[in-house]
Amino acid sequence: MDSATKTTSTSANPVRVRASELEGRGWLNTGGVELTLEKLRGKIVILDFWTFCCINCLHVLDELRPLETEFKDVLVTVGVHSPKFEHEADPVALASAVERYDIQHPVLDDPELVTWQAYAARAWPTLVVVDPEGYIVAHLSGEGHAAGLATLIPELIAEHEAKGTLHRGDGPYVAPEPVIRDLRFPGKVLPLTNGNFLVSDTGHHRLVETGPDLTTLVRTIGSGTKGFLDGTAEDAMFNEPHGLALLPEQLAASVGYDVVVADSVNHRLRGITLATGAVRTLAGNGIQRLLDAGPARVTDHGEAASETYLGTAPLEIALSSPWDVAYSSALETVVVAMAGTHQIFDFDPLSGAVTVIAGNGLEGLLDGPGAQAWFAQPSGVTEDAKGNIWVADSETSALRVLKFSDGGAVDVETALGEGLFDFGFRDGEAAQARLQHPLGVAVLPDGSVAVADTYNGAVRRYDPATKTVSTLARGLAEPSDVLLDETGEVPLLIVVESNKHQLIRLPLPKNALQVDEGAAQTQRPKTEVAPGELELTINFSAPTGQKLDDRWGDPTQLKVSSTPPELLLSGGGTSVGLHRTLVLAAGIPEGVLHLTARAAACDGPEDANGEIPDHAACHLYQQDWGIPVVLSAAGATELVLDLRGV
Incomplete structure (x- = not known):
């Protein structure tokens, strides 16, 4: 394994690159108007390449909302929907997704990946920043770029106001007509002991109790306003709640609540007392957990400890898009499908302990002991009569099962499904x-x-x-x-x-x-690469005002593996640095390279010694790539990807 000592690389180029035109099947959220880059001239444009199945893309939608509000007179976000699954290419399904996720910017429907390919996008999500003159100024992959964009946008505003090329005013977004419904994109359903059903009314950011007929509305829990607030049934706030789990009666009496809710966009578990409808927070500090640290506790400096046990201070623990929950009688805990980190957690209502029980944080399909298994956006969990936990592993289109031995070991098996x-x-x-x-x-x-x-x-x-x-x-x-x-x-x-x-x-x-x-x-599109040595480089440059956090060594990390494993003769594994020499087997016609890159940077100003002060706010940049490759003697011998290229 060859790991270079260089920790940063930049794709900065003195030659200005003109942004390609936006081509696709049609537009949403524009009132029927077809947009072009010429019509957007004078605005700062963020192209958000997304697909509505992707949890990381949904995270980025939320990261962009504050920027869209703060810079609404100069910034236009254009969502370029480039589908992964066949169903996502359905224009009706896309329109529903745009409504479901309350997307308040124009969306280009790009089912043939025309614009995706024009901008050399390699992963969902990818962000491309275009300046008011129509030139590309940044190419960003993955999540966590909000702080960098919050610095870059004012720089572009100052530059183009001085040049007279910035045009302030309303953008092209046209809000659709609102539709009133009893339920709006409901997520999960839970039977109650009184014969009624509790439904996560996800699009209304609340819970609804229905009668046995599934239509009679008995009561609502939550104000229906998107946000985060504990309190009474009338005042409490949720943000896209999904999974629901009912605790056993004796346990509920001990802890003082009956139902656990996966409050996905708030990155929290919430508790409901059915007698009153009161809502409390059980776990999660509201900060999205970005690390793919595997079954590990994450330290303040982004380092991963080896334990699966995350602690008994549940309100201090970061979670990431909990999507479903189920009570496990075998474990006597609540099992959590942690979609955002591709893992299975559990939560002990009695002690408050939070533990990773399966998944090392890498995205994909790999069976084996819980600590080594890969998941991809697990979104449904349930227990069978033997105590096994069945998992709907959405991004691999798979059904997985967790089996527990008497000694507490966890094994993950795939019942059906092939891969990402x-x-x-x-x-x-x-x-x-x-x-x-x-x-x-x-x-x-x-x-x-x-x-x-x-x-x-x-x-x-x-x-x-x-x-x-x-x-x-x-x-x-x-x-x-x-x-x-x-x-x-x-x-x-x-x-x-x-x-x-x-x-x-x-x-x-x-x-x-x-x-x-x-x-x-x-x-x-599959990338054509040559067998033998392949030079892999991940470009990353810290945003203005930030510096790579090298106080505890190299702050970058690269993980490499492949499907099938035989494709990668050497260069796999995890090490510091964002450059690696891979060796690909000549006898494998095609496969997928699985890459995860991370970099940590902290805010300035530096102290007198040029060091980052201990109190500086730090940011983690991370992206997973699954790069389909075809091996050919005439293929490329170098692969360059942008984590943050400017």
Whole structure:
């Protein structure tokens, strides 16, 4: 493994590069107007390359909102939607996503990845900053760039005001007509002991208790205003709540609350007392956990300790987009699908302890001991009669299972699914079966597992005994959760049909469907590389006013692996530095390079000795890439990516 000592590289170039034109199928949030860069001349433009399945892209949407408000007269964000999954290329689904995530800027629909390729985007999310004269001034990958943009934008304002090339005034965003609904993009459903159901009314930022008919509104918990506030049912605030877990009665009496809520955008777990509707915070400090530190505690300096145990001061711990929760009778804790860090956490209501039980933070599909396994945006969890935890692993379109030994060890297995870029709609043997971005799971009476196969608009069934897959229902509008309902004479399925803003009951069919619409892969351009040595460089330059935090050694880190593993002969693993020499096997026709880059920089000013003061605010920059590659003798021998290139 060759790791260079150089810790920074910059893509700065004295030659100014003109931004490419914005091409796609159409525009949203413009009132029907087609935008061009010429029409945006005079504004600072941020192109946000995103896809609505991607949790990191959703994080960036929230990072950009304060900037859009502060600089609303000079800054225009343009979302360039470049889909990963087939379903995301559906214009109706995209319009629903733009409404769901309250996107208040123009969005270009780029289903053929035309603009994506013109700007050499390599990952979701990617940000490209274009100055008022139409030239590219920054190329940023991943999350955590808000502080740097908050410095860059005023610099561009000052420069272009002085040149007379900055035009202040309203931007091109046109708000759509509001629609009033009882539920708005509901996420998850939970049965209550009184026969009612609790629903996370995600788009309204509240919880709704319905009657047994799933439509009668009994009460709401939360004001319906997006935000964060503990308190009464009328005053409390949530921000896109999703998963719900009911505690056992005796445990609930001990801790003083009944339901645990995954409050996703607030990066917190919240507790609900059903008798009063009162809301409290159980875990999370509201700061998004950015590190892919694996099953580890993160120190103040961004270093990873080796423990899986994160501590018993739960309000001081950073979480990242908890998406679903389920009570585990085997562990006697609440299991959390931590979508933002690609891990499975748990929370002990009695002690307050928070622990990583599976996932090392790398994004992908890899089985094995919990500390070594990879997940990709886990979004649904449930427990079966044996105490196993089933996981809807959305970005790998996979169904995973956590199994616990008597000694407490955790093993992760994949029931169905192939990897980050493989999906489809195919029943039959699990080895060939395919899902498309599933979000929910439930265990059926016979021990099989129902899956809310969200982007296929279906409910699927996996039978562990026969290792086969079938279809229970299809033609649904982005089902985000599924629940077994045994309150009646015969078992039924309750499905949260998110994009129809409703919950429905479906019978369990005696003869499940057998569907084969084929397997597919994400249609991203593959990078042609030569076998043998490949020089990998990640460009990073700290924003103005920041300095690389080298107080504890090299503040950068690069992790490299591949699928299949045989593709990478050497250069894999984790080490400091943002340059690495890889050696690729000649006998492997194609594969995926998995790369994770991190850099830590802190705010100035420096002290008299040129050092960063201990009290300086520090920032972590991080991005995961999955680079599909094709090996060819005529391929490239160098791969250069931007973490933050200016």
